[in-house]
Each structure stands twice: as structure tokens, then as C-alpha cells.
Amino acid sequence: MEKKSKSIWIAGLLIAGVLLALPLVAKPYQISLLTEMIIFSLYAVSYNLLLGFGGLLSFGHGMFLGVGAFTTGAMLQRIPGLPFFGAVFLGTLLATLVGLGLGCLLLRHKGSYYALLTLAFNALFYAIAIKWHSVTGGDDGLPIKRPNLHLGFFQLSMTDVTTFYYVALVVIGCAVLFCWYFTRTAMGKTVLLLRENEERMQFIGYNPAVSRMILFTLTAFFAGLSGSFYALFFKFVGVDAIGIDMTTTALLMTFIGGTKNFFGPVLGAGFYIYLQNFLSNITDRWPLFMGILFVVMVLFAPRGLAGLIQSLVGLLRQRKSRQAKEKNTPGD
Amino acid sequence: MNVITIFILHGLVYAGLLFLVSSGLTLVFGMMNVLNFAHASFYMLAAYFSYSLLKWSGHFWLCLMVCPLLLFVIGAGIERFLLRRVHVLGHVHELLLTFGIAFIISEIVKWVWGTAPLPMEIKGFLDSNVNLLGVVYPTYRLFVLFCSIWIGLLMTYLIFKTRMGIVVRSAVDDSEMVNALGVNTPRVFMFVFALGAALSGFAGVISGPLLSTNTGMATSILVDAFVVIVIGGFGSLIGAVVASLMIGQLQSFGALLFPKFSLALIYMLMALVLIVKPSGLFGEKK
Numbered sequence: 001m002e003k004k005s006k007s008i009w010i011a012g013l014l015i016a017g018v019l020l021a022l023p024l025v026a027k028p029y030q031i032s033l034l035t036e037m038i039i040f041s042l043y044a045v046s047y048n049l050l051l052g053f054g055g056l057l058s059f060g061h062g063m064f065l066g067v068g069a070f071t072t073g074a075m076l077q078r079i080p081g082l083p084f085f086g087a088v089f090l091g092t093l094l095a096t097l098v099g100l101g102l103g104c105l106l107l108r109h110k111g112s113y114y115a116l117l118t119l120a121f122n123a124l125f126y127a128i129a130i131k132w133h134s135v136t137g138g139d140d141g142l143p144i145k146r147p148n149l150h151l152g153f154f155q156l157s158m159t160d161v162t163t164f165y166y167v168a169l170v171v172i173g174c175a176v177l178f179c180w181y182f183t184r185t186a187m188g189k190t191v192l193l194l195r196e197n198e199e200r201m202q203f204i205g206y207n208p209a210v211s212r213m214i215l216f217t218l219t220a221f222f223a224g225l226s227g228s229f230y231a232l233f234f235k236f237v238g239v240d241a242i243g244i245d246m247t248t249t250a251l252l253m254t255f256i257g258g259t260k261n262f263f264g265p266v267l268g269a270g271f272y273i274y275l276q277n278f279l280s281n282i283t284d285r286w287p288l289f290m291g292i293l294f295v296v297m298v299l300f301a302p303r304g305l306a307g308l309i310q311s312l313v314g315l316l317r318q319r320k321s322r323q324a325k326e327k328n329t330p331g332d
Numbered sequence: 333m334n335v336i337t338i339f340i341l342h343g344l345v346y347a348g349l350l351f352l353v354s355s356g357l358t359l360v361f362g363m364m365n366v367l368n369f370a371h372a373s374f375y376m377l378a379a380y381f382s383y384s385l386l387k388w389s390g391h392f393w394l395c396l397m398v399c400p401l402l403l404f405v406i407g408a409g410i411e412r413f414l415l416r417r418v419h420v421l422g423h424v425h426e427l428l429l430t431f432g433i434a435f436i437i438s439e440i441v442k443w444v445w446g447t448a449p450l451p452m453e454i455k456g457f458l459d460s461n462v463n464l465l466g467v468v469y470p471t472y473r474l475f476v477l478f479c480s481i482w483i484g485l486l487m488t489y490l491i492f493k494t495r496m497g498i499v500v501r502s503a504v505d506d507s508e509m510v511n512a513l514g515v516n517t518p519r520v521f522m523f524v525f526a527l528g529a530a531l532s533g534f535a536g537v538i539s540g541p542l543l544s545t546n547t548g549m550a551t552s553i554l555v556d557a558f559v560v561i562v563i564g565g566f567g568s569l570i571g572a573v574v575a576s577l578m579i580g581q582l583q584s585f586g587a588l589l590f591p592k593f594s595l596a597l598i599y600m601l602m603a604l605v606l607i608v609k610p611s612g613l614f615g616e617k618k
Binding site for chain 2: 116251290
């Protein structure tokens with residue numbers, strides 16, 4: 001056990017080191033692609049807290065990202081001189097409040113009913129975003145000016161791609177690590193209980209409604225945070241940010257990456273953004289290939305990329321140990 | 333007065349379409365416990381099929397007969413070869429699969445027919461107006477209303493008066509028991525799924541000339557049909573009828589009275605039902 005946790009630490013530090021050092025060698029274009037991957041990985045991780053850990057299939061995650069993005073955008077436009085983190089804070093706050101409110105309405109439901117309700121609410125938020133022209137800009141969207149980051153004595157210019165990359169990496173990296181920490185706490189464990197056996201959970205004395213509520217609000221918080229960064233990254237928020245397609249994106253990323261593993265969605269987000277970037281150069285109809293990939297994975301690899309990698313590693317290890325055995329017993 | 337009559341009629345016509353889509357959805361859900369996200373995609377697919385067929389042959393009646401049949405076959409194929417495979421993996425996978433299928437269908441439609449809305453023109457006697465209750469009303473809209481009432485009656489007969497209907501109704505209640513009694517439930521599932529697809533397809537064909545054929549039509553009616561199911565109650569056919577009528581009128585008069593909030597009205601109704609009676613108006617508490 002000790003050996004395993006040690007190797008996880010080493011792998012984690014190695015990845016962090018690579019991510020910190022990458023801007024020294026990468027081109028600006030690649031850095032911004034990487035920033036996009038980081039932002040979406042938080043979005044996918046927060047979605048997986050619902051799907052993989054809570055066992056709740058939601059079709060409304062896009063609304064939290066959208067609320068975060070639109071609030072950040074609208075506030076930056078309305079309040080002159082709003083600081084960077086002020087905008088992020090407001091966006092995240094509103095998304096969390098929306099999560100809390102919807103959680104109250106939804107906490108009694110689960111399964112298909114829950115899926116359907118979340119989809120309906122997502123459609124409602126989309127309709128609001130289109131109709132409320134004075135705040136959201138309607139179909140035209142909201143252009144945003146990225147404010148500079150004031151840190152006491154000096155300020156960081158956010159127009160620089162690399163600086164924004166580092167800020168996003170630190171903030172979102174911390175958020176992802178917090179999600180990981182959450183799954184290990186007693187609170188996070190009750191969420192697993194929620195998925196595995198709710199009756200028993202009630203029997204022991206936990207309240208599933210409260211757990212579901214906390215989980216829902218927490219995922220709304222993280223999706224809102226990623227939404228704020230989404231707005232600041234693209235310097236623009238359109239109705240795409242709150243539409244059902246955005247929810248689909250979360251679902252595809254999470255499922256392709258693997259729902260059973262905490263870091264599966266991170267992998268999925270990276271893979272999705274890369275593939276999207278790669279395919280959209282070749283064909284306009286890249287979502288079709290994404291969809292086919294998704295259906296094939298649902299049918300044949302329900303544990304996602306992370307699951308595939310795990311079974312591959314397991315296979316290699318087996319072969320190695322078999323080879324070692326054969327070497328040790330040359331007489332056979 | 334005339335305006336009110338017209339808007340009531342508009343609401344009824346939309347309610348008819350909504351009923352055709354949501355009745356299949358609610359039956360499939362009641363029986364197989366699968367919330368079919370691809371249901372509205374069948375509707376969209378049929379509308380595009382009929383657009384092409386109409387362009388090629390020029391006969392709307394032909395579309396009305398051929399497209400639902402095509403969708404029946406497609407629906408049966410999807411149930412037999414895809415959905416049945418993931419059934420053992422559980423709910424979430426079934427939902428994900430239908431979602432993936434919906435996604436693929438919508439992309440294929442965009443690829444083949446493009447993203448611009450396609451107008452469908454109807455010739456002959458359907459393309460005229462009639463005098464009804466003192467207002468001049470398009471014949472085609474009345475035709476849509478007539479079709480949906482007719483199909484609704486046919487379905488009621490099938491479900492409540494035939495042996496097949498008895499099997500379907502009992503499978504909605506307890507499919508395991510029906511299976512134990514010697515009925516081939518997988519085949520019944522396939523049939524009902526395909527029938528739902530065909531109904532949805534029929535709705536797609538008749539909606540083409542009414543609400544132009546476009547790539548967003550699936551999502552918009554899917555969400556409305558979901559709201560219908562939530563309000564009417566899962567698996568309840570009567571609930572689907574009543575909720576469709578409510579949504580139809582609400583949407584029609586919402587557009588007349590509060591054009592800015594008409595979209596939000598149906599969600600408010602849904603939220604209200606959720607708070608007052610979470611299982612829906614005609615749903616059984618589980």
C-alpha cells in the first residue's frame with residue numbers, strides 16, 4: 001500500500017513539473033490549447049463527481065458552466081474596474097446559488113427522472129440566455145475584456161497567454177485536487193454510499209437527500225468556477241456556453257475518459273480537446289466522429305480510456321510476472 | 333373572440349403533435365424503464381426523410397405512409413442490436429446509449445441535409461383555408477389535429493381492447509411477471525419501441541409543413557415531451573393526453589399574452605407540479 005501511494009506522489013509531482021515547465025518550450029498556440037484542456041478538465045471532473053461517484057446521470061451540467069461564464073462576463077461589463085478574482089468569485093457564487101436552488105427542487109429524484117428534469121432545466125436556462133438580451137447579449141453573446149491581476153505590489157498582465165496559463169493551472173489545479181481530496185473525506189464517502197446502497201445508508205442513519213444536495217451544490221460550484229475561467233479564456237461568452245451541447249461535452253469527456261477513475265475525466269478532457277482540434281482541421285462534421293466514438297465506447301468499453309489503460313497495464317504486468325516465473329524455472 | 337378561437341385551435345394542433353411524440357416516449361419508459369433520448373431524433377429523421385421523398389415523388393400521402401414504416405424498421409433495429417446489448421449494464425448505460433444515438437442522428441442530419449431550415453410545401457386540398465366557427469383556418473392544421481386524434485383513438489383501442497394491448501399494459505406494470513407467464517417480453521419490448529419510433533416518425537412527417545424542418549426541431553420537441561411526461565406522470569397515457577393539452581394551450585396563449593416569457597411558462601408549470609405532486613398528475617407513486 002505504502003509503495004503504491006508513493007508512486008502516486010511521484011507521478012503527481014512529475015505531471016505538475018511537466019505542466020509548469022511546458023510553457024518554456026511550447027508555442028503560444030499550444031499553450032492556449034493546454035489552457036483549454038485544464039479548464040475543461042475541472043468541468044469534467046465536477047461532472048464525474050455526479051456521474052461516477054454519486055451515480056447521478058445529469059443532463060444539465062452545462063447550465064452551471066453557463067451561469068458562471070455569463071455572470072463573469074456580465075459583471076465585467078457592468079462593473080468597471082472589477083478585479084480578476086472578483087469576477088471569478090461572482091460567477092462561481094451565482095452558479096453555486098443556482099445549484100443550491102435547483103438541488104432543493106431535484107433532491108427527491110434520481111435515475112431517469114433526475115436525468116429528465118436536469119435536461120428540462122438546462123433548456124430553461126438556455127431559453128433565458130437567448131431571451132434576456134440586455135444582460136446576456138442574446139444570440140450575439142458577450143465580448144469580455146480580461147482584467148489584469150493585481151497582486152499587492154505588482155500586477156500581472158493577463159493578455160499574455162503564458163501568464164493566464166499559469167493562473168489557470170494554479171487555481172484549477174487546486175480545485176481538481178480539492179475534488180480529489182473530497183472523495184477521500186467522510187463526506188465524500190457518503191456520496192459513494194449514495195450510489196451503492198441508499199436504503200442501507202438511510203438505515204445506518206445518514207440522510208441521502210442532504211448528501212445529494214451537498215454533492216449537487218459542490219459540483220455546481222466547480223462547474224461555475226470552470227465557467228468563469230471559460231469566459232475569461234475565450235474573452236467571449238455565447239449562448240453555446242449554456243446550451244445542451246455544453247452538457248453533452250461534459251458527458252462525452254467524462255465517459256470517454258472513464259467514470260470509474262477520479263483522473264479519468266481529466267484524461268478525457270485532454271483527449272477530447274485534442275481530438276476536437278485535430279478533427280476540426282480535417283472535417284466540419286467532427287461531432288459525428290465524437291458521437292460514434294462515444295457510442296462505441298458505451299457498447300464495448302464502458303470503463304473509458306482510463307479503464308482501457310488499467311487493463312493494458314494489468315495485462316503487461318501479468319505477462320511480466322509470467323516471464324519472470326518462466327525464467328526462474330528453466331527446467332519446465 | 334376570433335383571436336381566441338384561433339389560438340385555442342393552434343394550441344390543440346400543437347398538443348396533438350406533442351401527444352404523438354410523448355405517448356411513445358411514456359409507453360417505452362413505462363415498459364422498459366428506458367428514457368429514450370433518441371425518441372425525438374426519430375421525429376426529426378422522419379421529417380427530413382419526408383422532405384426528400386416529397387421532393388422526389390411529389391406525393392405527400394406517400395410520405396405519410398412510407399416514413400413511419402422506415403422509422404419502425406430503424407427503431408426495431410436500434411432496440412434489437414444496440415439497446416438490448418447494454419441492458420445488462422444497467423440504466424445509466426441505456427440512457428447514455430440513447431443519448432449517443434440522438435447525438436449521431438442529429439449530426440448525420442446536419443451532414444446530409446445541411447443546417448439551413450428546409451421549407452416543405454403541400455399541394456392539393458390541404459393547402460387551402462376553411463371557415464370554422466367564424467374564423468378562417470388553414471386546412472392543413474385541422475388535418476394535423478384530425479390525424480393526432482385519430483391515432484390517439486387507434487392507440488386507445490389497441491391498448492385497451494386487444495390482446496396485444498393487455499400484454500403491453502401488464503408489461504408496464506410488471507414486466508418480469510409477464511415474462512414468467514410465458515410471453516416473449518423482449519419481442520414485445522422491440523415491438524413497442526419500434527411502434528413508438530413510428531409514431532414519433534408520423535408526427536415528424538406531419539409537422540414538416542407546419543413548423544419547417546430544421547436541425548433544432550428534435551431538441552425543442554424532446555424537452556417539451558419530457559415536460560409532458562413529468563406533468564402527466566411516467567408511463568401514463570391519459571397523463572400524456574392531459575399534459576399535452578395543457579402545454580399546447582399554455583404555449584399558444586403564452587405566445588399571445590406574454591410573448592417574452594412564453595418559453596418560461598411551461599417550466600414554471602413543471603416546477604409547480606414537481607413541488608405539489610412530484611409523481612405527476614396521473615403517475616403512480618413508486
